[in-house]
Amino acid sequence: MDDTNAIIQYGLNALQLGSFYALIALGYTLVYGVLRLINFAHGDVFMVGAYIAFFVSSFLLSPEGLACGQTTAFVLTLVLTTILTSGVGVTLERVAYRPLRRQGAHRLYVVITALMCGILLENANLALLGASSRTLPDLIHKEVINWGGVTITNLKILIFMAAILVFVLLQTIVMKSRFGMAMRAISWDPFAIPLMGIPVDKIIVFTFVMGSGVAGLGGLLYGMAYVKLENTMGMMMGWKAFIAAVVGGIGDIRGAFLGGLLLGAVEALVPAFLPSSYKDLISFSILIAILCLRPTGIFGVPLTTKI
Amino acid sequence: METTFFKHLSVGTLSALLLTGLTPTAGAAEAPIKFGFPIPITGEIPKVGESTKLAAEMLQEEVNAKGGLLVGGKIYPLEFIYEDNESKPDTAVNVTLKLIDRDKVLVVIGPQSSRQAVPAAGVADDNETPLITPWSTNPEATKDRPWVFRAAFLDPFQAPVITDFAMKQFQAQKAAVLYEISNDYSKGLADNFKEAWEKKNGPDSVIAFESHGPKDADFSSQLTTIIKADPDFLFLPQNYSFAAMIIRQARDLGFKKPFMGSDAWGSAELMKLCGDDCKGQYFSTHYAAAGATGATKEFIDKYNKKYGYVPDDVAALTWDAINIALQAIQDGGRVEPNLAAERKLIRDNIANIKNFKGITGDMRFDDQGDPIKCAVVVKIDDQGEFTFVESVCPK
Numbered sequence: 001m002d003d004t005n006a007i008i009q010y011g012l013n014a015l016q017l018g019s020f021y022a023l024i025a026l027g028y029t030l031v032y033g034v035l036r037l038i039n040f041a042h043g044d045v046f047m048v049g050a051y052i053a054f055f056v057s058s059f060l061l062s063p064e065g066l067a068c069g070q071t072t073a074f075v076l077t078l079v080l081t082t083i084l085t086s087g088v089g090v091t092l093e094r095v096a097y098r099p100l101r102r103q104g105a106h107r108l109y110v111v112i113t114a115l116m117c118g119i120l121l122e123n124a125n126l127a128l129l130g131a132s133s134r135t136l137p138d139l140i141h142k143e144v145i146n147w148g149g150v151t152i153t154n155l156k157i158l159i160f161m162a163a164i165l166v167f168v169l170l171q172t173i174v175m176k177s178r179f180g181m182a183m184r185a186i187s188w189d190p191f192a193i194p195l196m197g198i199p200v201d202k203i204i205v206f207t208f209v210m211g212s213g214v215a216g217l218g219g220l221l222y223g224m225a226y227v228k229l230e231n232t233m234g235m236m237m238g239w240k241a242f243i244a245a246v247v248g249g250i251g252d253i254r255g256a257f258l259g260g261l262l263l264g265a266v267e268a269l270v271p272a273f274l275p276s277s278y279k280d281l282i283s284f285s286i287l288i289a290i291l292c293l294r295p296t297g298i299f300g301v302p303l304t305t306k307i
Numbered sequence: 308m309e310t311t312f313f314k315h316l317s318v319g320t321l322s323a324l325l326l327t328g329l330t331p332t333a334g335a336a337e338a339p340i341k342f343g344f345p346i347p348i349t350g351e352i353p354k355v356g357e358s359t360k361l362a363a364e365m366l367q368e369e370v371n372a373k374g375g376l377l378v379g380g381k382i383y384p385l386e387f388i389y390e391d392n393e394s395k396p397d398t399a400v401n402v403t404l405k406l407i408d409r410d411k412v413l414v415v416i417g418p419q420s421s422r423q424a425v426p427a428a429g430v431a432d433d434n435e436t437p438l439i440t441p442w443s444t445n446p447e448a449t450k451d452r453p454w455v456f457r458a459a460f461l462d463p464f465q466a467p468v469i470t471d472f473a474m475k476q477f478q479a480q481k482a483a484v485l486y487e488i489s490n491d492y493s494k495g496l497a498d499n500f501k502e503a504w505e506k507k508n509g510p511d512s513v514i515a516f517e518s519h520g521p522k523d524a525d526f527s528s529q530l531t532t533i534i535k536a537d538p539d540f541l542f543l544p545q546n547y548s549f550a551a552m553i554i555r556q557a558r559d560l561g562f563k564k565p566f567m568g569s570d571a572w573g574s575a576e577l578m579k580l581c582g583d584d585c586k587g588q589y590f591s592t593h594y595a596a597a598g599a600t601g602a603t604k605e606f607i608d609k610y611n612k613k614y615g616y617v618p619d620d621v622a623a624l625t626w627d628a629i630n631i632a633l634q635a636i637q638d639g640g641r642v643e644p645n646l647a648a649e650r651k652l653i654r655d656n657i658a659n660i661k662n663f664k665g666i667t668g669d670m671r672f673d674d675q676g677d678p679i680k681c682a683v684v685v686k687i688d689d690q691g692e693f694t695f696v697e698s699v700c701p702k
Binding site: 003006009010013014016017126130131132133135142144146149151153222226227228230232233235236267268269270271272275276277279280 | 552
């Protein structure tokens with residue numbers, strides 16, 4: 001492999017990793033944009049999504065279950081995982097966040113609650129399913145495409161397409177639809193908006209549905225790409241995606257998407273030029289430098305007009 | 308060993324009954340001998356913890372079925388206490404300390420991976436408690452620690468075994484390594500391998516020496532660097548779960564050369580995570596289950612019958628480690644009422660074992676507490692079984 005090909009290969013690697021960060025960062029940014037809440041349980045919702053994908057796909061594919069074909073199983077898993085994971089996000093909102101909000105608790109307490117919900121999900125998984133890791137069954141027939149040394153799998157293309165599609169979809173909903181307008185309005189002034197007859201709770205539930213659904217999709221694709229599922233997989237991904245969302249400008253959909261890709265690019269390209277042992281050290285130094293230059297992130301504005 | 312043990316036991320039981328005369332319950336009333344196991348039940352290598360526990364439970368059942376261990380005419384039941392070290396170095400230190408201080412165990416068996424064993428063994432040494440780590444291969448675990456022993460061979464021995472095998476099998480001259488930077492085992496073995504390889508093949512013959520972090524799942528950048536360097540094979544001194552993920556990703560990136568692994572690959576879980584991509588690869592390990600004979604086969608059959616799968620090297624080494632400790636206790640001829648004195652006695656007896664016939668091979672201990680024993684190289688065949696290729700013994 002010559003140098004040009006290698007650079008292209010590093011770039012393709014970056015796209016896959018970046019797509020995952022972007023998918024999770026979108027969930028952080030959606031919720032933050034509406035509620036000003038950093039939903040620290042989001043990384044673990046992603047983990048639950050991956051496990052849901054595991055159970056759904058195993059059931060669909062196994063002879064004792066429905067014994068579907070691979071393509072049918074993939075489409076059904078995609079739909080069911082997204083729906084079920086949305087359910088997990090909404091449940092968290094109903095059980096943990098809404099009661100606090102009703103009592104007018106400070107946002108800080110809700111953030112801490114979110115952090116605890118994440119730990120709860122991790123440990124519930126450990127207690128219920130045990131410590132051994134799971135592997136997602138093959139849902140698509142993997143093909144390695146090779147152009148003169150540069151390789152890409154059909155799965156990687158799918159992941160990147162999914163990330164772009166989700167980004168465009170969310171951006172359209174938030175910026176163009178009436179729902180999106182209501183979301184932006186709540187973030188503008190959460191106290192005046194109910195007086196305008198906008199059903200705040202419904203909008204918030206809708207936000208969680210979108211954010212968690214995307215996390216579920218991310219979990220499914222992550223399982224397909226990296227195979228191994230474990231109960232702590234959401235923690236590191238969650239943190240990194242949160243950093244990506246902040247660097248992009250938290251609350252902004254474009255920021256989450258670009259922040260995710262940027263973090264993926266930095267992480268994938270640093271080992272191309274420097275020893276890989278410096279990977280995280282250099283990656284996060286670069287991100288800190290970006291935040292020093294633009295404390296509100298790439299797309300962030302220092303006002304309360306986000307989303 | 309089985310038969311002499313049994314003979315001793317029956318004679319012992321008889322004499323114990325005779326001695327205690329009219330109060331036959333007195334023989335069973337001895338305080339149990341406690342063993343502590345700080346093992347990875349959760350975390351990144353849960354299968355290792357499971358194997359340890361299953362092997363230990365099997366041995367405990369066997370001994371306790373006869374009432375317990377016969378020492379100096381008295382029978383002591385065995386009590387095993389398991390603690391989860393979460394596959395983390397700091398937790399390993401804490402639970403080892405807990406076993407020593409609060410549970411007052413006589414001997415500590417574990418931790419398994421060098422990443423936890425190196426720090427935890429330091430704690431045992433400071434507290435003057437004998438510790439045997441069955442699976443750790445990093446020299447640091449036992450170095451200058453008179454209270455620490457192990458049942459596995461060392462990485463500086465394993466590295467040349469891998470080097471020689473890869474040169475012969477793949478006609479390789481250029482090697483690449485991908486290791487985990489925060490893991491003492493992985494990092495240590497990678498360094499040992501680099502040294503051994505470059506001694507044979509000249510400086511800079513390890514053409515790519517890459518690392519990754521403990522929570523990474525994406526290795527594509529490191530692998531791209533490796534593929535660009537075009538080595539003859541890729542050496543992965545990794546735990547089975549990382550090895551499986553790396554091999555799959557390397558194949559996706561179009562890497563066609565063989566892989567070579569180390570003893571941490573040898574888990575029943577490897578094939579589950581890796582699928583067909585691992586078939587045909589080689590790794591060095593402590594024993595090969597397929598084609599075993601004698602006591603080793605007996606152990607494998609018992610384990611397989613009880614738990615439904617072939618024991619991995621962790622289970623076999625744990626079995627040996629516990630038996631080393633049991634032999635040392637019996638060699639003492641008595642159980643001192645004072646725990647510190649008894650621990651000292653056990654330590655001296657382990658150090659003095661001349662030749663221990665383990666199921667992973669014969670061993671004796673050098674002055675660092677490391678066994679002198681053979682390594683084997685196995686191949687992952689098309690059924691996903693680890694088949695024996697060759698055995699390499701220390702000269």
